[in-house]
Amino acid sequence: MLHDIWLALRREQTLALRNPAWIGIGIMQPILYLVLFGPLMERIVANTPGFPPGSAWVILTPALILQLGLFSMFAGFGILADLRTGALERMRVTPVRRMALLLGKVFNAGSQLLVQALLILVIAVIFFDLRAPFGGIMLSLLIVVLLGIALASCSYALALKLKSEEAFIPLLNTILLPVLLLSGILIPITTGLAPGWLYTISRINPFTHIMDADRAAFRGDFALDALFTGCIVLVVMTALSVWWGARTFQKENA
Template identity: 45%
Template sequence: MTFFRDTWIVFTRAMRLALRQPLWVIIGLTQPLLYLTLFGPLLVSMAQAPGFPPGDAWQIFVPGLLIQMGIFGGLFVGFGIIAEWRSGVIDRMLVTPASRASLIAGRALRDVIVIMVQGAVLIGCAWFMGLRVPLEAVIVGLLLIGILAGAFSCISNAIGLATKSEDALAPLVNSLALPILLLSGILLPMTLAPRWLQILSDVNPFKHIVDALRAVFRGEITTPVVLIGVALTVLLAIIGGWVGARAVVRQTK
């Protein structure tokens, strides 16, 4: 029970800080909305191209944007924990009897809520542009990107605590995010790529997560594609949580 109580305390503090600066939440939503309005219409004319996956253009494009939001929204939170370490907040937390894992879990929970709210807004905007998906697909999709955001939040916070430098965190985050973006079919489905690129993308677990969310938006919630994507997402969350907790424990040594 101590872990859950401490996690709630850290979460409420982190959420209050986020609500005091809602501009950052809005900025985090700006890029996906720009992709939605400026890039999305280009896919409408491509929906009939050979190799385009089942579903209309919006059922293919919006899930990719949601996954992008979960990944990038979680990856960049490490800058915040570096600022708190520099100001002495982390050191003060570490001398309390609070569970070490809760110091990461509370922050990750805040990031999960923020990303899910941003995802709901993005889906609402996409609805006006022609997206039509069942309500249960929206719920499953938001839960999926929430778990993904939590995993990357833990990983980003762990990197931030390990490097304690924005100059080191930025290139690490970019070098991690770029292959994920290019080889997961977030913007364009990999079925349109050359065969050698499709084979390369098949070893990227995030490609299967993107495929799973697209299947969810087509209403195929119980298919093996979705089960594989969900399993990979949960596994990533477990790994991210372990890495984040270990990073906090190392600060006490």
């Protein structure tokens, strides 16, 4: 099984390395947020009560890294391309296990996400005076990679169900917009900032708890309930997403 996963992963990484520009394109939006929104965030945090502890960069940087993880929902376009060109059909007749084909794809998405997150961190440390504990940064990277694996698995499952870019695009937009707004990625949704009804709705969103855990890790607050809750939510979400993706992958490619 491990050999099959490695073969599938190597194939996906070979294809990705033929067009490495996509890694740079993926981080352009977070970099623009750092450059254009970060200085505003510094003043907002300094003059507005209700923000979580820490500097503006400790609040904003993990959010932008987590935003990269949310964009893993677009991974399904790759499998739609494989369906259209017949590449998936050719892989299906090989002796490589179906589960390995899926895991190779999601691990490739996770590895690309890790590279992008590291680039964002380096830029934030060098140019924007980000200061965070090493252990917190490592935990944050683990959080975003697991999130990327979970959402890539969901994306592949949805793409295989729909089998259409025309249906896939509006569905992603419908899902991602409320998730982004309610997770507190740009402006944290706290009791001191948000009205009660908005705060209550945000607590229903699992990504809010993951975002809180990511920010807690960056602050080095490893004893917080928010960190524990967010990590539990993430682990459960990852397990269920990979299970759903694997089941759909095997069913649709039987």
